[in-house]
Amino acid sequence: YSITEEMVTPQDTDFDPNSMLALRFVQKDWSGGQGQGIFKDRNKYAWGQNIETSEPGCIRPGYIISTSAADEIVEIFGLAIADDGGVYTTQTTAAANATANDMTLLPATPATNDAYYIGHATQTFSQITLKIGQSGAGTWTITWEYYNGSAWAALTVILNGLNHFRAATGWREQSFTIPADWAITSVNSISGYWVRGRVSAYTSITTQPLGTQCRVAMNCMWLNGNSPTALYNSKVLSQSSSAMLVSTGVHIYFHQYINNLSRLSQATTDVSGVLQFIDYNGVIYAARGASTAYAYSTDGDTWTNTTLTDTNANGFLVCPNPAGTQDVLWKFKTPNEVKFTTDGRVGGVQWSSANYVGDTSANIINMMLLNDRLLVGRTDNLFYLDSDGGIHSVNEDIKQVTDVWNFKYTTKWMGALYYSLWSDIGEMTSAYEINTISPWKEYEDFQKVLGVQGWRRCTGLAACNDSLFAIYTEGASNYVLFRAKVIDGKWVWHPIINLGNNSCQTLAAGLPIAGNQYLWLGYGTQIKVVSLRGFPYRVFGTHSNSLSGYVVTGFWDGGYPQADKLIQSVITRAINLSATQTISIDYMKDQETSWTSLISAVTTNGIVETYLTTAITFKKISFKITLASDNGSTAFPTLEHFQVNGVLKPEVSRMHECT
Numbered sequence: 001y002s003i004t005e006e007m008v009t010p011q012d013t014d015f016d017p018n019s020m021l022a023l024r025f026v027q028k029d030w031s032g033g034q035g036q037g038i039f040k041d042r043n044k045y046a047w048g049q050n051i052e053t054s055e056p057g058c059i060r061p062g063y064i065i066s067t068s069a070a071d072e073i074v075e076i077f078g079l080a081i082a083d084d085g086g087v088y089t090t091q092t093t094a095a096a097n098a099t100a101n102d103m104t105l106l107p108a109t110p111a112t113n114d115a116y117y118i119g120h121a122t123q124t125f126s127q128i129t130l131k132i133g134q135s136g137a138g139t140w141t142i143t144w145e146y147y148n149g150s151a152w153a154a155l156t157v158i159l160n161g162l163n164h165f166r167a168a169t170g171w172r173e174q175s176f177t178i179p180a181d182w183a184i185t186s187v188n189s190i191s192g193y194w195v196r197g198r199v200s201a202y203t204s205i206t207t208q209p210l211g212t213q214c215r216v217a218m219n220c221m222w223l224n225g226n227s228p229t230a231l232y233n234s235k236v237l238s239q240s241s242s243a244m245l246v247s248t249g250v251h252i253y254f255h256q257y258i259n260n261l262s263r264l265s266q267a268t269t270d271v272s273g274v275l276q277f278i279d280y281n282g283v284i285y286a287a288r289g290a291s292t293a294y295a296y297s298t299d300g301d302t303w304t305n306t307t308l309t310d311t312n313a314n315g316f317l318v319c320p321n322p323a324g325t326q327d328v329l330w331k332f333k334t335p336n337e338v339k340f341t342t343d344g345r346v347g348g349v350q351w352s353s354a355n356y357v358g359d360t361s362a363n364i365i366n367m368m369l370l371n372d373r374l375l376v377g378r379t380d381n382l383f384y385l386d387s388d389g390g391i392h393s394v395n396e397d398i399k400q401v402t403d404v405w406n407f408k409y410t411t412k413w414m415g416a417l418y419y420s421l422w423s424d425i426g427e428m429t430s431a432y433e434i435n436t437i438s439p440w441k442e443y444e445d446f447q448k449v450l451g452v453q454g455w456r457r458c459t460g461l462a463a464c465n466d467s468l469f470a471i472y473t474e475g476a477s478n479y480v481l482f483r484a485k486v487i488d489g490k491w492v493w494h495p496i497i498n499l500g501n502n503s504c505q506t507l508a509a510g511l512p513i514a515g516n517q518y519l520w521l522g523y524g525t526q527i528k529v530v531s532l533r534g535f536p537y538r539v540f541g542t543h544s545n546s547l548s549g550y551v552v553t554g555f556w557d558g559g560y561p562q563a564d565k566l567i568q569s570v571i572t573r574a575i576n577l578s579a580t581q582t583i584s585i586d587y588m589k590d591q592e593t594s595w596t597s598l599i600s601a602v603t604t605n606g607i608v609e610t611y612l613t614t615a616i617t618f619k620k621i622s623f624k625i626t627l628a629s630d631n632g633s634t635a636f637p638t639l640e641h642f643q644v645n646g647v648l649k650p651e652v653s654r655m656h657e658c659t
Contacts, residue, residue, distance in 0.1 A: 039554035050549030088188035103211030119194035127217035136209030149183035165209035231508035232277035247274035254300030377407025413463035460507030573641035
């Protein structure tokens, strides 16, 4: 009787005996984008965060948005007080309304130290934009000052557009450097950041200067502490300057592009609760919900509430009437009512009789147009309305994912319609074929392992040039702007800008400015504008690379899903590494749900092979590659080649021989 042992290779049905047991995981291109849960395509990965992967042949920390930018401006109505010999008159209301000449910039007979105060309760600002109603005439000097915590001090004036209140009538600008020691103080018992135009010398006056309106401008698109809820690229406004309208639910802002500054101006008329804008026949309409009258405007600045019999709308759409003879303005009102008119203004044409889409158990969320077909999206279904008023169900499967976010965000691109749908994006082609797409379309294995279903949601859609753009939440509060393209018949998704925890629930493509296309998006209580010229995309103003970003590979089984494998070494090729510019590698294998360090952080440029002190045994494995930097604006680590070497784990075969 004898016993012998032999090391043999596990025999999977697809095992190649000439493979010599060697296994290599190699990835040196990530430009195929994210969404691959199982490693198949060598240029794709599972997901990433704060990472730039769209340039072939490397990965590096991604782009983040700074909180302010020198070439972004928002103008909002601030505080205003007239000082006549120590007698203060608050004129904040006068500064915000359109009444002509109700701001007394100087007394009828000024004296030295008379002043006009302009401020904001909580924010510093760099510019005053004043509408002069009556130009002053006479001889006097205005000195502009701020409060530094102990005394009034001179401002460093950049542009003296008010010319001592003697500037010509119309909108005029006074800009200055924001002082580092600017302090809050009270004027006439009103607290805020104040500047004043003080009479420092006086000789004579023949015409008293008067103002009509006044806004203060801040060097970021800060929206009075309110988050943007609607963005709209208005062709009505594009006839004059720019085209973008912004609503925060409290105020409306309209966009201008003046003196190379991207500027939002708060509308004279306060319009709250705006859910959606639309253009129709030279008029902009603003929907405000099922219980509040919609408003309209021709300039984005002054707005009027309708007085037609039916005054309420949750949203609008312009498309042909049922007879197909002309474009009309459609509106919907929750829960299930749609109507149309040819003029929704005061004294216009009353709305048509209602069509009711479905029952009242679910709300209409949006209306859309595809190939002259009027589509109505509800939380629980998609319908279309035919020319005879008939209602037809298009996608009953939506009942399985009933959600208030379904159809909230829509856009058209390359002849197809795209809309938010649960955690995915719905696609309806020009042939009315329905599909779903998302950055996680092939992500099922990670979802099963990590239990992350429902942790992401589309919160914005826009189309621009050759790309589709989407805002997605990742986790509870992280917002990411994705770019999607179709290359060789496949969707390619890249996370191009990370917004962190700055909420973004609105996204729109703006009109080209000087030949450049821009993407507008919400950013907490601000608006950010992304230039789409060239690569990398530039945030209008400033951006930087993240101090840390990572990419996660799809699960890899070496081609032998049932066999045990061993990892023996890791090879990297990188540039811009140092003691503070590093690359770290973690792994997660089989049914594990947390990451474990694979090797020490790599700090050496070029090709580096690191041998494991203990081989890692696995059946399937995923790698997390983290790139960390100590300076996101000047240097960042870049990985060009990642390789893991291993073998199929030999097994012991014991043979018993009896004689």
